[in-house]
Amino acid sequence: MQAVPGRHMRGEALEIAELARQYYDSVYRFCARRIGPDCAADAAQDTFLTAQKALRNFRGESSIKTWLLGIAHNECRRICRSRRIEPATVPLIEVASMDQTETLINRRALQDALAKLSDEHRDVVVLHEIEGLSYEEISVIVGIPEGTVKSRLHHAFLNLRRSLAITTEAPRGENR
Amino acid sequence: MNHREDLKALIDHELSPQRAKEVREAVEKDILLQAELHEMETIGQAIREMAVQPEPVGLEKTLSALEANKRPLPWWNRIPRGLTLGTLGGVAAIALAVVLLPKALQRPAMDDASADFGSTSTVAAASKKASVLDNSKGAMSNSELFAPKAASADAPAAAGGVMDGFTEGKSLPAKAADVTIQVREIAKAETAIRSLVGDLKGTVEKANVMNRSTGQSQAEFVIRVPQGQLKAFLHDVKRQGSVIADDFKETNIEPEVKDLQSKADAETKNAQEIGEIQNRSKVTSEQIRLRDEKRKAEESRAQAQKRIATLKSQIVMSTVRVKLLTDRHKKIDPAPNKGG
Numbered sequence: 001m002q003a004v005p006g007r008h009m010r011g012e013a014l015e016i017a018e019l020a021r022q023y024y025d026s027v028y029r030f031c032a033r034r035i036g037p038d039c040a041a042d043a044a045q046d047t048f049l050t051a052q053k054a055l056r057n058f059r060g061e062s063s064i065k066t067w068l069l070g071i072a073h074n075e076c077r078r079i080c081r082s083r084r085i086e087p088a089t090v091p092l093i094e095v096a097s098m099d100q101t102e103t104l105i106n107r108r109a110l111q112d113a114l115a116k117l118s119d120e121h122r123d124v125v126v127l128h129e130i131e132g133l134s135y136e137e138i139s140v141i142v143g144i145p146e147g148t149v150k151s152r153l154h155h156a157f158l159n160l161r162r163s164l165a166i167t168t169e170a171p172r173g174e175n176r
Numbered sequence: 177m178n179h180r181e182d183l184k185a186l187i188d189h190e191l192s193p194q195r196a197k198e199v200r201e202a203v204e205k206d207i208l209l210q211a212e213l214h215e216m217e218t219i220g221q222a223i224r225e226m227a228v229q230p231e232p233v234g235l236e237k238t239l240s241a242l243e244a245n246k247r248p249l250p251w252w253n254r255i256p257r258g259l260t261l262g263t264l265g266g267v268a269a270i271a272l273a274v275v276l277l278p279k280a281l282q283r284p285a286m287d288d289a290s291a292d293f294g295s296t297s298t299v300a301a302a303s304k305k306a307s308v309l310d311n312s313k314g315a316m317s318n319s320e321l322f323a324p325k326a327a328s329a330d331a332p333a334a335a336g337g338v339m340d341g342f343t344e345g346k347s348l349p350a351k352a353a354d355v356t357i358q359v360r361e362i363a364k365a366e367t368a369i370r371s372l373v374g375d376l377k378g379t380v381e382k383a384n385v386m387n388r389s390t391g392q393s394q395a396e397f398v399i400r401v402p403q404g405q406l407k408a409f410l411h412d413v414k415r416q417g418s419v420i421a422d423d424f425k426e427t428n429i430e431p432e433v434k435d436l437q438s439k440a441d442a443e444t445k446n447a448q449e450i451g452e453i454q455n456r457s458k459v460t461s462e463q464i465r466l467r468d469e470k471r472k473a474e475e476s477r478a479q480a481q482k483r484i485a486t487l488k489s490q491i492v493m494s495t496v497r498v499k500l501l502t503d504r505h506k507k508i509d510p511a512p513n514k515g516g
Contacts, residue, residue, distance in 0.1 A: 016242050017242055017243070020235065020238055020239055021235070021239075024232060024234075024235045024238060025232045028230065028232035028234070028235075029229070029230050029232065032230035033227075033228070033230070040230065040234075041233055041234030041237065041238075044232075044234060044238060045234060045237060045238040048238050048241075048242055049241060049242065049245055052242055052245060054385070056383070057383075057384070057385050057386075091228055092223075092227060092228060093226045093227065093228065094227070094228050094229075105218065105219065105222040107226055110219075110223065110226060125223065128188070129220050129224055129227075130223065130227045134190070135185075135188070135190045150184070150185050150190065151181075153188075154181050154182075154183075154184045154185070157184050157219060157220075161212075161215055161216070164219065
């Protein structure tokens with residue numbers, strides 16, 4: 001069941017706890033992919049503390065998850081600035097896995113290619129491909145128009161293709 | 177139109193049906209586009225399959241923090257551990273001195289409420305000073321000890337004392353202010369204002385913050401502060417940014433309260449008389465009619481008394497409407513950004 005914030009003013013503490021139980025994992029993973037697992041718990045906690053204060057102002061114009069990830073996005077940026085974290089150094093790909101030979105794309109090469117992306121491009125790639133969010137949801141979280149989300153994803157994939165140097169002549173599907 | 181730029185959106189099903197059809201047809205005709213589409217699908221799939229899945233930790237800690245943040249700690253839990261017995265003794269001595277002063281501190285509090293807006297009472301200044309000192313030390317708020325009776329957050333309860341002065345013929349105006357301020361960051365200004373309100377024993381009755389997530393926002397607050405602290409509060413609020421609009425109102429509530437009191441007295445008498453007639457009447461229909469009339473008189477009296485209580489509270493606690501705007505507020509551009 002999805003909790004509806006803002007409905008019961010006096011039940012605020014109960015509701016935010018309910019939201020935390022329901023969405024903590026999503027928020028934590030989102031933060032871990034942005035600023036690394038070391039600071040993710042702090043960012044996730046700050047996200048829910050901020051949400052606790054802002055809960056009464058939530059109008060339901062976006063989903064609760066999108067609203068929380070929007071707060072988490074800002075918290076991650078703040079922590080990045082204050083702790084001088086370089087988002088490009090945060091691992092996004094499971095490099096240690098043993099099944100490298102079974103895939104067309106090398107894991108380490110993919111991690112390197114993602115690290116080479118600008119922060120803006122990496123953000124939209126992570127939000128869309130890994131978090132599974134729509135262009136509209138990304139636009140709310142990052143605070144940019146949907147057209148910009150589309151454009152950034154296009155350019156991000158262009159850069160990934162260049163970095164991975166996948167040529168159109170190479171045989172495909174043989175190792176998949 | 178360039179179909180290449182829409183390949184990713186085609187894969188993600190984010191194109192309109194018409195545009196998707198166009199791009200799909202273009203892809204069928206162009207082998208290079210087919211290759212690019214396939215590469216994008218492969219990369220996207222690889223990212224999804226190979227992405228790290230961090231194991232969440234810290235939920236219990238977060239729940240504890242939320243619980244602790246639910247309401248402020250009582251004052252005895254806010255005393256710093258390093259506070260010595262000597263300091264506590266000093267605070268106790270000051271409290272004793274305040275209690276023992278025979279009504280001397282109550283009169284200035286009332287005088288302050290009736291004084292010109294530009295003046296500040298000694299008690300209020302002492303309260304403010306104590307509050308500032310407390311903030312700098314992080315110690316327990318001494319302003320509770322110094323604050324005049326009129327500065328209590330419980331306005332209706334405190335109003336009785338002030339209204340004693342009113343019935344003696346003193347003119348006690350209700351004061352209200354509207355301030356619009358342009359600030360750099362809404363969140364910072366909000367924090368500062370809430371802190372000020374807390375220091376002055378005021379309350380934030382309404383808060384409306386819009387578009388917080390985008391940073392392009394405005395906020396409106398309705399705040400009640402003790403009338404004696406109004407000047408200090410407005411001064412500090414205006415320092416949060418540049419003042420765009422500033423309005424101050426002062427209303428003498430004496431005539432309205434007198435009218436309401438007369439009305440309440442008349443309705444009380446009326447209800448009593450109707451009750452007596454009702455008791456004497458032996459006709460049922462007449463009894464029902466009189467009962468309704470009596471009820472209406474009692475309701476009317478209750479409304480008048482409620483309004484009097486509201487007016488009394490306005491003497492004690494002034495209402496301040498604060499509107500915050502960011503300098504980015506006017507620059508919202510709905511047009512999509514073309515840049516990558």
